[in-house]
Amino acid sequence: MRWDDLSEQPCSMARSLAVLGDRWTLLILRDCFLRIRRFEDFQASLGIARRVLTERLDKLVGEGVLARVPYQQRPLRHDYRLTDKGRDLYPVILSLVHWGDRYYDDGRGPPMLHRHLACGHDFRSVLTCSECGEELRPQDVQPHPGPGLEKPARKPARRSA
Template sequence: MRWDDLDRETCSLSRTLAVIGDRWTLLVLRDAFLRVRRFEDFQASLGIARRVLTERLKLLVDEGVLKKVAYQERPVRYEYRLTEKGLGLYPALVALVHWGDEHYAGKKGPPLLHRHLACGHDFKSVMTCSECGEAIDPREVKPHAGPGARKRA
């Protein structure tokens, strides 16, 4: 399988990686969730080359993860906002952040905490079963073919 062919794979993870599977794109998304919206602010936060940032933002807009919204008329200038599709990436990104907190935060602890505004507590991501509500342990999951699986000959 070639990197450029991931978007044509039957695997949902491969198709997802075709959109968000490089480090700059994940960091752009991190900043978008931290409410960074303008090109210059992404560039300043990330220290990324303009060409690379332009490519990543274009891909995310083309894929419907971000949308461009004009914030100035003359000259027209845009900011980038998460769409519903983009907001759907939050559980995956926060899970990666919390995994990093657990394994790489260092002695002082995580550099950023996440507070649930409804209850006022800092939280750690937990995956639960949509049917019974129990926490998911990967050793207690058995994948099986779904309706979109390739038919075997």
């Protein structure tokens, strides 16, 4: 499978990676959730080349993950704001952060904690079942074909002579 063909795959992971699958895009999204919105602020935070940042922001806008909103007319400048589609990535980003906290903290603990404003407690992300509320672990889940999976074309029966 070629990288350019990911968006055509019958796999939600592959299609998602076609949009989000590079380090700069994920770091831009992290910064969006940290309320960074302006080109210069992304560049200062990430140390990313202007061309690369422009390409990644354009892709995220084109995919509907971010919206480009003018905040100044002369010269024209924009904020980049998460759309509903972008905000739906929060559990993905938070899960990556908490995974990194667990396995790559060098024994020092997480560099940033996350506090739930409603209860006032710091938390870790946990994936739960939308139906019963139980925590999900890989051994508790069985994938099975869904309505979006294309059926493979049947091979014609072989004729014997």
